[in-house]
Amino acid sequence: MTQSSVEVPEPDWGAAETSSDLNSEGETVVDCGTCGAAFDAWVTNSAGDCHVTLNDHPDTRVQADTAFFSPEEDAWSDTDLPENPYSIWDGSYQQTCAFFDTHGEEAGDALINRMVFAQHVVALEAYLADTLLKAAMGDPKVLGRLLEHDLDLRKEKFSLLEIQANPDFVRDRVAAYLRDIRYHNLAKVNIIYKIALGVEVLVDGEAAAPLIAAMRLRHDCVHRNGFDKDGEKLANFTKAYVGATAEAFRKVVQRIDLALSPF
Template sequence: MEWPFDDRPDLPPEAAAEGSVKFDPNDEWLKNASREQQIEAMRQWFYARFENPANCTPYDSGEGGYIFIHGGPHDPDDEIQCRFSSVVDYDIMEELIRDLWQECGDEWAPIDHDDWDYEDEVFSMLPGRRTDPKSMLDDRLDQIEGALTASTIATNFMNQLLHSAAITALEAYLWDTTAYWVTGDKSVLRLFVEGNKDFSGEKLNVTDVFKVMDGIEARVIEYLQRFVWHRLDKVKPLLESTMRIKFPSFDGFTTQINIRHDIVHRGGRDKEGYPVKVSADQVRVLTAMVRKFAEEMELELVRVYPDKGKESLYEGPEAPF
């Protein structure tokens, strides 16, 4: 199955600087990388530090918009050039900057808050119960469907936003589910590390074994944060090898994710420049597809983990982590 919408390349393990908690490119690698890889590395660096203010920044219409209580706003133009101007040519940085402007404008919020520790923040946001990912997905889909019903003026722009939100909800569900199991079941964590070439192919000195063991969970979470969750063709082998489940069919999602790509990355226009038309009924069909997909995945998880995840999938020696 082809995924023509996705022009974001994979990055090799050597792309990341050693010892970085949040993704930070290795400058020596970055200098010699292809244009596409340079853009992707800078994009991942930016996403690891800045977010859409709609996610967690207070909004006051009386004050004229968002109140950046944790610092900012941050302009991608300033941040990208400050970090990469000595490594990457300006025309390459400019291509990414324009893409980020189109995505969220020139006012982004910081992900790190002054009174939060980054690692503690990440782990505090992980689902606490196995039912949380599906519950959070249902809540989000209910909100999307409620917005369709409550809207007195149906516009193509609003439908585009809700369509994109449905795909984002699916991505969040896959991230939440995977993060829950790799942090909640040591056998799943071990399967993930052993079955993922980005980890299994890494050379390791004996003297570093315990250091790596102590930090392996945090490294896996950081890896999952950078994973492109809408690439279902890549999510499928990852989850099937990690959790030994049969990944639900994702027939029909390719077209929907392609539409979402045009909405988010092309300003709501297709490759030929024509506006992408999205109806309320199309959004409802998509939310129903996402619900069905998640329900089938939950049945698989119950089949493989009948006792709330306490029964180990790994039949070899006890996981050392």
């Protein structure tokens, strides 16, 4: 049996009022890992089960795993920075929690639970990225601290021609560097936040451990569809765990926002 990944139509999350609304269907292409042939197919995604039928071979059995969706790693890289990153995060947090209260399941391997968990992670990453970028682009002192103390920035080398060609070269280069950071790497983000803003993302070992562990699970959600590196399906995402993780993220965001508040 060969395996391959295929595009699956994504449900309309915003319009869903019940779990039965999380259904979608459409065309896709299945590539054969053995012969390299491509087969047109029709896929039905019920947000819990995925069914694939080859158009020209409807009797051929196709085994499909549960579909999983996530934004691209650099989903915010080419967008304008929001005026208030905290309000964007808070809106996502409130809506996601409300949805989870109604539709979350007790089972630790439930698809809905994994998706809500991933959304909380994405919202945290976006907040950390937007907050740091906004501060660096809006405050020369923050920009200066990054240039002076961030080791990766300090070792970069450019020609005088490159610098002369763009009056905003330094600012643009720092922005590009900050956009390229993987904000689920909390250890690295913690260092940069301390350098630039004097604020810690990870306060101490006891509070940091569950956050770092959650980011490891995030990797298995996004890149392995809820399975670990040994092919075992994860059952960590109980309703209690997802709720506790969301609460831990909330404390991080609110502590950072309070520390950076001018009042």
